Amino acid sequence: MTDVSTGSARQLRDEPLTPEVLQSDLAFHGRVWDVVSDRVAYGEGEMVRQYVKHTGAVAIVALDDQDRVLLIQQYRHPIRHRDWELPAGLLDIEGEEPLLAAQRELAEEADLVAAHWEPLISSWTTPGGNDELIRIFLATGVEQASAVHDREDEEADIRLEWVPLADAIDAVLEGRMRNGILAIGLLAAARRRPKV
Structure with a gap:
């Protein structure tokens, strides 16, 4: 015992x-x-x-001045869904620091840059089946990047949506959005926000 x-x-x-x-x-x-x-x-x-x-990964909770979070929707073949997610990507460039990878992924997936970055939370995604550690960053002061990235395959039809943070959390808690990294990132961001 x-x-x-x-x-x-x-x-x-x-x-x-x-x-x-x-x-x-x-x-x-x-x-x-x-x-x-x-x-x-x-x-x-x-x-x-x-x-x-697993190589490891990063994800980004990008918040704007209206307390909205950037969500992306894309097709994920293993689950046969277009699920809602945070912008994210693999640590697949040798020697790249996680923060730089997060900045790169926000630009590549959403054509955005952010003025302020801070570590938010990290999580092993499925410790019984892989060794992936994902580091989630909070990005604020978000604006359009100077360059637009070409995308292919399922990334070619990524849908971007700015959603009030409270509405996104409600969708997670009501079971309408089931991406684990999204849930962890949203809840951590809500906890990190200053109390009004």
Whole structure:
């Protein structure tokens, strides 16, 4: 049975643990990411776990002066939906800092730049199936970029919408928008805003 602590909620935190990896094999090499199979010594025995080896990613909560958030809608093949999301992208340029990647993605996906940037929150998206860590940034002082980016495939029909932050949060809490990164980013942004 697992011990249950009754300490302060402020002391709750994820804990690193590095069991010995006895064998690690590339199970599948993909165009964007790979699938790895690890044999791990754990407890009194061993276990095998396959997971997606991910580059990591960034997302942006862009807020304007009217307390509206920029949402994008695009087709996502695994779920067969055009879901509402935050502008986001992979950390797929060698050595690129997450903040620079976020600035690049906002320009590439929405043709926007922002005067003010700050880290908002980070999250492992699906820790039972991949090692992706997404860093979400808050961007304010948003304006049109000087250049317009060419887009292809599902990005060619991205829909942009500025939505009141409260309305976007309502849509998440009512189950009308189900993107996890969107939910985390919106709720963190609402919590970060100064109380009026």
